[in-house]
Amino acid sequence: MAEDGSIGEGPIIRVSTSGKNRIRGREVLHAAREPTASIPIVEVGPTGIRELEPLILATYQGETAFYPQCSLMRVRDLVVALDDGSLPTKGAMAVTEHDPDTATLPTPDEGTFALGHRRVLDRSGWVVPANTHDYVASEDFLAATAADRADEWLSTLQDVSLRGRGRGDGACDTPVVDAWSTVQTVRDERESEPVVVVNANEADPNAEMDRLLLESNPLAVLDAALAVARIIGATNLLVYLNENEDLARDRVNEAAAELTNKVGADIPIEAIAGPNEYKAGEMTMAIEALEGNHRLEARLRPPFPTEEGLYGRPTLIHTPRTLAQIRSLFANGGDTIGTGSDPGTRLVTVVGDIETPLTLELPTDETLSVVKQAVDLDGRPKAACVGGVFGGVTRSLDVPIHMNALTAANLGTNGVVELFGQNRCMLSVVGNRASFAEKENCGRCFPCRGGTQQLASMLRDIYDGAFDAEKIRELLGTMRRSSICQFGQDAQRPVATAMNEFESEFRAHAEGYCPNDVCIQT
Amino acid sequence: MDSDPIWDDAHDTTGTEPIWKKSRRVREGQVEINAVLATGTATDPDVTSDETTTITVDGQSITLEPSSTVLDGVAEADTNESVPALCSYQKDDRIGPRSACRTCMVESDEYGLIPSCSFPAREGMDIQTDTPTASETRDVNLDLVLGGHNLLCTTCGKNGRCELQEVSIENEVEHPRYGVVHDNEELEPIDESSPFIQIDRNKCILCNRCVEACNDVQVAGVLRMEGQAGDMRIGFQNGAETMMGSTCISCGHCVTVCPTGALVEQNLVEAATLPVPGFTHSNSVGKTMGEEYTSRPRRMTPMYTEEHTEAEPKIDEQTDSIWQYSDNE
Numbered sequence: 145m146a147e148d149g150s151i152g153e154g155p156i157i158r159v160s161t162s163g164k165n166r167i168r169g170r171e172v173l174h175a176a177r178e179p180t181a182s183i184p185i186v187e188v189g190p191t192g193i194r195e196l197e198p199l200i201l202a203t204y205q206g207e208t209a210f211y212p213q214c215s216l217m218r219v220r221d222l223v224v225a226l227d228d229g230s231l232p233t234k235g236a237m238a239v240t241e242h243d244p245d246t247a248t249l250p251t252p253d254e255g256t257f258a259l260g261h262r263r264v265l266d267r268s269g270w271v272v273p274a275n276t277h278d279y280v281a282s283e284d285f286l287a288a289t290a291a292d293r294a295d296e297w298l299s300t301l302q303d304v305s306l307r308g309r310g311r312g313d314g315a316c317d318t319p320v321v322d323a324w325s326t327v328q329t330v331r332d333e334r335e336s337e338p339v340v341v342v343n344a345n346e347a348d349p350n351a352e353m354d355r356l357l358l359e360s361n362p363l364a365v366l367d368a369a370l371a372v373a374r375i376i377g378a379t380n381l382l383v384y385l386n387e388n389e390d391l392a393r394d395r396v397n398e399a400a401a402e403l404t405n406k407v408g409a410d411i412p413i414e415a416i417a418g419p420n421e422y423k424a425g426e427m428t429m430a431i432e433a434l435e436g437n438h439r440l441e442a443r444l445r446p447p448f449p450t451e452e453g454l455y456g457r458p459t460l461i462h463t464p465r466t467l468a469q470i471r472s473l474f475a476n477g478g479d480t481i482g483t484g485s486d487p488g489t490r491l492v493t494v495v496g497d498i499e500t501p502l503t504l505e506l507p508t509d510e511t512l513s514v515v516k517q518a519v520d521l522d523g524r525p526k527a528a529c530v531g532g533v534f535g536g537v538t539r540s541l542d543v544p545i546h547m548n549a550l551t552a553a554n555l556g557t558n559g560v561v562e563l564f565g566q567n568r569c570m571l572s573v574v575g576n577r578a579s580f581a582e583k584e585n586c587g588r589c590f591p592c593r594g595g596t597q598q599l600a601s602m603l604r605d606i607y608d609g610a611f612d613a614e615k616i617r618e619l620l621g622t623m624r625r626s627s628i629c630q631f632g633q634d635a636q637r638p639v640a641t642a643m644n645e646f647e648s649e650f651r652a653h654a655e656g657y658c659p660n661d662v663c664i665q666t
Numbered sequence: 667m668d669s670d671p672i673w674d675d676a677h678d679t680t681g682t683e684p685i686w687k688k689s690r691r692v693r694e695g696q697v698e699i700n701a702v703l704a705t706g707t708a709t710d711p712d713v714t715s716d717e718t719t720t721i722t723v724d725g726q727s728i729t730l731e732p733s734s735t736v737l738d739g740v741a742e743a744d745t746n747e748s749v750p751a752l753c754s755y756q757k758d759d760r761i762g763p764r765s766a767c768r769t770c771m772v773e774s775d776e777y778g779l780i781p782s783c784s785f786p787a788r789e790g791m792d793i794q795t796d797t798p799t800a801s802e803t804r805d806v807n808l809d810l811v812l813g814g815h816n817l818l819c820t821t822c823g824k825n826g827r828c829e830l831q832e833v834s835i836e837n838e839v840e841h842p843r844y845g846v847v848h849d850n851e852e853l854e855p856i857d858e859s860s861p862f863i864q865i866d867r868n869k870c871i872l873c874n875r876c877v878e879a880c881n882d883v884q885v886a887g888v889l890r891m892e893g894q895a896g897d898m899r900i901g902f903q904n905g906a907e908t909m910m911g912s913t914c915i916s917c918g919h920c921v922t923v924c925p926t927g928a929l930v931e932q933n934l935v936e937a938a939t940l941p942v943p944g945f946t947h948s949n950s951v952g953k954t955m956g957e958e959y960t961s962r963p964r965r966m967t968p969m970y971t972e973e974h975t976e977a978e979p980k981i982d983e984q985t986d987s988i989w990q991y992s993d994n995e
């Protein structure tokens with residue numbers, strides 16, 4: 145089935161699900177294959193909008209009908225109708241017209257699909273993941289021409305100044321070209337062989353971005369990684385995954401084998417799964433895990449992994465999110481969107497007090513308030529935590545999502561926006577995060593291990609009437625300034641920002657009541 | 667010799683060991699042995715300078731040899747403020763820097779606040795020890811160290827020769843802002859099992875010196891770090907619960923380097939304590955592990971000969987990988 149991929153002019157049924165809804169998706173897929181029909185029925189990856197899954201995309205003569213949460217009965221009917229030469233549209237959430245052999249998802253102009261700009265997600269939910277026919281349907285492998293075009297790409301990257309995405313990236317929020325040139329310099333100076341690590345172990349269940357890319361279009365990530373590896377002269381490419389994410393792992397393995405077949409095996413690609421622990425995504429703990437340590441803790445820096453990383457070799461670490469931006473930049477001939485200081489798009493998973501999380505792709509000059517249009521929230525959100533578990537708490541989503549604006553607002557860049565409804569207690573929200581940090585840190589440095597312990601206990605003391613804002617702030621500053629790694633540096637942020645925005649709520653608890661009746665029932 | 671022998675066959679994918687099964691990197695000047703040393707600690711990069719550098723510390727110009735850190739300069743200068751640098755061990759370059767306590771933070775013009783013990787000295791750096799942020803950070807961190815410590819000096823075998831005590835006196839700590847551990851319920855039992863060394867983890871500041879002394883200097887492979895976050899503690903590579911069950915050869919190196927009363931020679935356990943009748947270090951904590959040692963002490967623990975380590979890689983062998991994948995194609 146679909147050995148040749150899904151891109152073509154004929155009628156076809158696509159079943160789109162993420163790893164989270166895979167079981168349901170497989171049922172629908174089997175049901176679709178029950179009627180004897182000659183049309184292809186393929187499984188594709190997620191679109192990012194999880195509440196629609198399993199989503200059926202029925203395509204006939206340049207028209208595609210979208211059927212969300214498709215029942216087994218409906219999918220059988222669809223297959224039969226399509227096989228008979230018609231496209232039923234009754235009950236479809238949308239019908240779009242497109243080039244019959246388009247290689248990108250023909251998104252509807254209305255609803256959630258119309259929000260943002262699907263640049264790196266252009267093929268997610270449309271192509272058969274890991275299928276090279278689909279992948280090259282409109283453009284060639286980057287890796288195939290990487291060696292010839294290295295100089296051209298390096299100068300593009302220099303001009304555009306693309307920044308790394310995600311907490312596990314070796315160039316998080318800094319220009320990726322700097323990391324590349326450090327690796328190249330060290331390679332020449334020490335005559336050592338660089339390594340490229342794709343850090344896809346993001347154990348924060350809310351951060352869907354990397355998983356989404358690997359499940360829906362793993363070739364884009366690996367192709368970019370291989371192209372980068374060739375440009376910087378790496379001799380190994382490792383994909384570091386999360387042990388619990390089976391679908392992403394399978395697809396990466398499949399894509400790696402396909403890619404090696406098509407563009408050569410000069411650089412071995414190995415996919416390795418690490419522990420499902422938040423700290424294991426930190427860039428140096430990722431290296432520790434890959435080196436086979438039985439216990440994970442952060443390494444000192446500087447020198448950074450770009451100079452001395454895996455087995456002492458210069459190591460370039462990028463997340464799938466960064467690699468997808470790189471691919472999109474080069475595939476578009478160096479054109480990009482967003483702001484000049486932080487060009488491109490960002491993937492944002494919206495979670496919190498909403499029914500189903502969803503992931504949007506937003507150009508960096510858009511503001512976060514777009515996410516409100518994407519979700520069904522009772523009234524205005526009270527606050528949001530921006531940037532993942534250790535993101536910053538804000539009342540306003542009127543913040544552009546480029547690095548400078550996010551940092552200036554003391555928000556995180558790790559791409560998760562958690563919305564809180566009006567009746568959430570902010571002290572309990574950040575208290576939970578402090579105790580997560582207290583339990584999950586590696587233990588190496590005092591500002592983090594001791595700091596999170598004291599922080600959690602000072603927050604608990606608020607319930608006994610002791611709220612010493614100055615003492616808490618002093619501790620938060622020390623954690624931020626002197627922790628070894630990003631874990632401890634960021635762990636203070638939820639409390640620091642919540643205290644700025646909701647200090648009165650903290651005080652109320654010290655006086656014995658919870659303004660939202662969440663943690664102290666009155 | 668090739669700079670990186672582990673990777674000689676990196677291109678030959680058929681039949682080679684997967685990358686994560688290769689042994690750990692051996693640092694320059696470190697003994698290469700066959701035994702697996704599973705210290706549980708990260709393999710840090712070299713954090714010292716490559717060349718001779720001149721840096722300024724509190725206005726004084728200091729020239730440092732290659733392989734120096736900023737702390738070497740701070741130690742040489744007459745600084746405006748005291749920099750405790752509690753966990754660093756300046757005597758033996760095979761130990762540390764561990765950079766755990768962060769009581770060595772100083773301000774640098776170019777890089778902001780940095781841990782001096784583990785930051786390479788770089789030409790032209792301008793270091794200040796007395797900016798408000800630097801002092802506050804060192805101060806808070808010292809109190810964080812004390813906050814996890816059973817500060818009962820009067821019954822401690824290291825009383826009067828303890829680096830933590832010394833540093834606290836020097837920095838005029840009177841009331842550590844996060845208190846100290848005094849609740850007996852929270853204390854771990856004292857390991858009295860070895861006739862040579864007493865372990866009181868309630869006094870351990872996790873500076874890792876003992877682990878490095880045991881592994882990198884003695885190459886005995888006994889001690890390791892285990893656990894994470896608040897559960898982190900020194901343990902034994904063979905998984906033993908007590909020192910006597912470990913593979914210790916009682917060389918005593920770990921005790922020599924320990925900055926606190928966490929590791930004390932058994933015969934000195936009460937040497938420095940106040941003579942209060944019936945009140946000892948062990949019964950101040952109340953709980954001990956290990957039998958009272960009655961037979962004649964031998965040099966090694968009974969476990970010594972057994973080759974056994976509990977330390978398995980975090981990544982298990984079942985990991986899918988493409989060399990398995992390409993096998994069945």
Ligand code: SF4
Pocket residue numbers: 423441442585586587588589590592593627628629630631632633
């Ligand atoms: S900041 Fe936290 S996680 Fe990072 S090294 Fe320090 S203790 Fe470990």
Ligand code: SF4
Pocket residue numbers: 863876879880881884886887888889913914915916917918919920921
């Ligand atoms: S006394 Fe035992 S534990 Fe200590 S360094 Fe020697 S062998 Fe290691």
Ligand code: SF4
Pocket residue numbers: 869870871872873874875876877900920923924925926928929
């Ligand atoms: S026992 Fe002593 S040397 Fe070992 S980590 Fe603890 S304080 Fe440091």
Ligand code: FES
Pocket residue numbers: 750751752753754763764765766767768769770771781782783784
């Ligand atoms: S002396 Fe630098 S961190 Fe302890």
